[in-house]
Amino acid sequence: MTTRWWREVGWRHAGGLVAVVFAVVPVLYIVSAAFNPLGTVVSTDVVPTQFSLVHFRSLFEDPARPFPRWLLNTVVVCAAVTVVQVLSSAMAAYAFSRFRFRGRRGGLLTLLLIQMFPQFLAVIALFTMITELGAAVPALGLNTIAGYSLVLMGSALAQVWLIKGYFDTIPRQLDEAAVVDGAGHATVFFRILLPLARPILAVTGLLAFVGVIGEFLLASIFLTDTRSKTLAVGLYGIIESDRSNNLGVFAAGALMTALPVVLLFQYLQRYIVGGLTAGSVKD
Amino acid sequence: MTRILCLGTAVGTAAALTPSLVAGGHYVVLSIAWVVVAVLLATYATRRALLAKYLVPGTLLLVLFTVAPVLATVQMSTTNYGDGTRTTKEQTVARILANSVVPTPDSPTFNLSVATTGPGGFTFFLVDRATGRAYAGTPDGLAELSAEAVTVTRGFVTAAPGYTLLSAAQVNDAAEQLRDFAVPTEGGAILRRGLREAFEGRAVLRYDPESDTIVDQRSGTRYTVQRQGDREYYVDSGGERLSDQSWRAGVGLENYRRAFTDSRILGGFLRIFGWTVIFAAGSVLLTFAVGLALAGMLNDPRVRGQKWYRSILLLPYAIPGFISILVWSGFFNQEFGLINNLTGLSIDWLGDPFWAKVALLLLNLWLGFPYMFLVATGALQAIPGELKEAAIIDGAGGFTAFRRITFPLLLVAVAPILVASFAFNFNNFNVVELLTHGGPFTPDNPDAGATDILISYTVRLAFGAGGAQFGFAAAIATLLFVITGVLAAAQFRATRSLEEVH
Structure with a gap:
């Protein structure tokens, strides 16, 4: 370890380590709070010192905060919205990538424009809309997971640009060869393009998934009944009702929510970095 | 094959929902549902429309749940919609009149059974205590029932085909929804009093659509529409409000003017x-x-x-x-x-x-x-x-x-x-x-x-x-x-x- 090494490489590591500490402290704090049996703000340190599963147990046993129910609700919403969003986006991307038609460029640009308007800006109209829908069809009203999912599906075409960009890189000769062999357009799409586009489908799926799991604004207005809540509003309710003493329970729930997402991110890291530079923002 | 199954499900769902939507008067939801079904049929039931087959699903969702709400928000920004103005003018007038119903010394009283056909839709089954005749009352009016139509036990309707009768506890639970329920009659309305009883009272107020005034028939006071702020109310000659209940109305660019x-x-x-x-x-x-x-x-x-x-x-x-x-x-x-x-x-x-x-x-x-x-x-x-x-x-x-x-x-x-x-x-x-x-x-x-x-x-x-x-x-x-x-x-x-x- 010479001074030269320090001057050329070492200081870079020093900067990197500072960033790592900054990034990791809140994460460690969640872990530490989740396993700390006291579960209060005062008793929690950054470094875990005690180990207990009491908060995890209370999440599954206290009927006042039905964590399993929230988890189920969240999984249902995330799965439904992600599948619909990725599939409809991929279908539209196929049309935009492979067909030539009038209004194609205009359509693509319009999509980009609409995508920049966050849907929740129309929250008041969405609220009245879902209230009226609920009066007509109670299964789709306020405090229903189905109605909430339906509203979020308004972002069905959010991933068209990313997927279309990927389709563009798949040689057209592949589909043309299949058509010569007698394949119809549906076969080309489902049997050839979709399997080849798996990486981008995984990334767009993940982006859609984290978008839904973190959605708070609409959920906080539509889902006020305890049993209809998603993890976002449910866990918020736990910490909000007592910021000092409910930290442990909240952290336990947060840990179980975040862990699968973080693992997915790590697993798909390579593709995500590629997608990011193509200009997608997580929200 | 899958295609036929999906289309069949869509048509079937819309068809199954239609009766209750018609009964509830939800014509906007009804027509949107059928427009969606029609678009799906036009796209997928033919061999043509290749392009649309790939664009329709996402576009439908985008239009219904992103574009339409954005446009509705812009439209809403030119109204005074909010607490106190959630109802239309007709609903507001009807509510003001119904709230003025009072019993008279010779008011007929009824044995009441509350029934429902589904969420939000209520019917009052009434048996007149004086005559023993049975009636069905809805917000649309009162209809006399033939003896075979319902089962009457000890002066109360106890069963009616196609209806679910509510227990006393259920009526209590639904009190909020039943609060404004009134069966209009000539010059008055039938209102609920307690869980098992109703009476026909006379409305003190009368609405005159010709001059758009509400008249108090006891005192003769006339209430006319006056604008106060961004809302309209019925007020007497001194400007005193008859009710704090207003209604939804267009206010043009008033909201923007206020903001700036x-x-x-x-x-x-x-x-x-x-x-x-x-x-x-x-x-x-x-x-x-x-x-x-x-x-x-x-x-x-x-x-x-x-x-x-x-x-x-x-x-x-x-x-x-x-x-x-x-x-x-x-x-x-x-x-x-x-x-x-x-x-x-x-x-x-x-x-x-x-x-x-x-x-x-x-x-x-x-x-x-x-x-x-x-x-x-x-x-x-x-x-x-x-x-x-x-x-x-x-x-x-x-x-x-x-x-x-x-x-x-x-x-x-x-x-x-x-x-x-x-x-x-x-x-x-x-x-x-x-x-x-x-x-x-x-x-x-x-x-x-x-x-x-x-x-x-x-x-x-x-x-x-x-x-x-x-x-x-x-x-x-x-x-x-x-x-x-x-x-x-x-x-x-x-x-x-x-x-x-x-």
Whole structure:
């Protein structure tokens, strides 16, 4: 370890380590709070010192905060919205990538424009809309997971640009060869393009998934009944009702929510970095 | 085969819903449902319309749940819709009249059984105590029932085909929905009194549609429509309101006028707008500066373990935002929070207007710098190394080469992402709502907090404790649409590659 090494490489590591500490402290704090049996703000340190599963147990046993129910609700919403969003986006991307038609460029640009308007800006109209829908069809009203999912599906075409960009890189000769062999357009799409586009489908799926799991604004207005809540509003309710003493329970729930997402991110890291530079923002 | 199954399900669902939608009078929902079915049939039942087969599903959802609500918000911004104006004028008049019904000495009384045909739809089954005749009463009127139509036991209707009769406890539970239920009769209405009894009373008030006046038949007072603020009420000659109940009406650009002329609202609005811009710009600059510095430091072939750095730095980006924000909100606690504990400070982070803003920016830095780090790394790697080497050979120092060559090239590449990030933070409701709730607030303006951005302000106006002001909030939301549109245009210009859409 010479001074030269320090001057050329070492200081870079020093900067990197500072960033790592900054990034990791809140994460460690969640872990530490989740396993700390006291579960209060005062008793929690950054470094875990005690180990207990009491908060995890209370999440599954206290009927006042039905964590399993929230988890189920969240999984249902995330799965439904992600599948619909990725599939409809991929279908539209196929049309935009492979067909030539009038209004194609205009359509693509319009999509980009609409995508920049966050849907929740129309929250008041969405609220009245879902209230009226609920009066007509109670299964789709306020405090229903189905109605909430339906509203979020308004972002069905959010991933068209990313997927279309990927389709563009798949040689057209592949589909043309299949058509010569007698394949119809549906076969080309489902049997050839979709399997080849798996990486981008995984990334767009993940982006859609984290978008839904973190959605708070609409959920906080539509889902006020305890049993209809998603993890976002449910866990918020736990910490909000007592910021000092409910930290442990909240952290336990947060840990179980975040862990699968973080693992997915790590697993798909390579593709995500590629997608990011193509200009997608997580929200 | 699957296609036929899917289409069949769609038609079947719509058909199954139709009777109850017609019965409930939900014609808008009904027609939208059938339009959707028709579009699906037209697209998928033929062999033609190849293009539409791929565009229709997403477009339908986009139009129904994004485009239509945006247009509805703009439309709503020209009304006074909110608490006290949720109903139409006809509904308001009917409610005022029904509330004036009083029993008379010779009022007929009925044994009441409440029945339902489905959610929200109620029917009163009535047996006249004097004559023993049975009636069915709905908001549409009273109809006498033949002896065979229902089962009457001990003076009460106890069974009716097609109806579910409610128990006393169920009637009690539905009291809120039944509050305004009245069966109109000649010159009055039949109202519920207790769980098992109803009476026919006479309305004290009478509505005259010709002159649009409500007349009190006892005192002869006439109430006419008068505008007070952005609402209309029925008032007597002295301006005294008959009822505080108003109705939904168009007010033109009144909401916008209010936003820009009412000095208290305008003051709050301009301050919030200013902070929204500072917050969004500050977040972008901070995250980009830190992300770029990190990328510059670590993006060097001599630095080992880049994969590890990247994996760890990805964490703040990967954890769902609401979790990190809520954890950070604990860090800012003045007495027990991690930040004051570690630094030995005693800052009232969330209670002081200035420090609350600092806290927001600090949190947003944590949330955003990994993203900017990844973006900047990608952009740096895309810049050919020879350019920088050539500059260094020409005698430029490392930093000069970065400032003159690398940075300008990088900026071109990331400009669209910077604008997108600005637009995202401009509407970053989650961070503000979950960390500070827009606060701290001052007592003289409880609607507009020190860290409010436009979207959190809008949501509070619409759904906050101060009573719903949907119309006014919709006007602010419309302004947000316009600003977001301008930002979108800026991003279009920043993205050169868009000109090459092929």
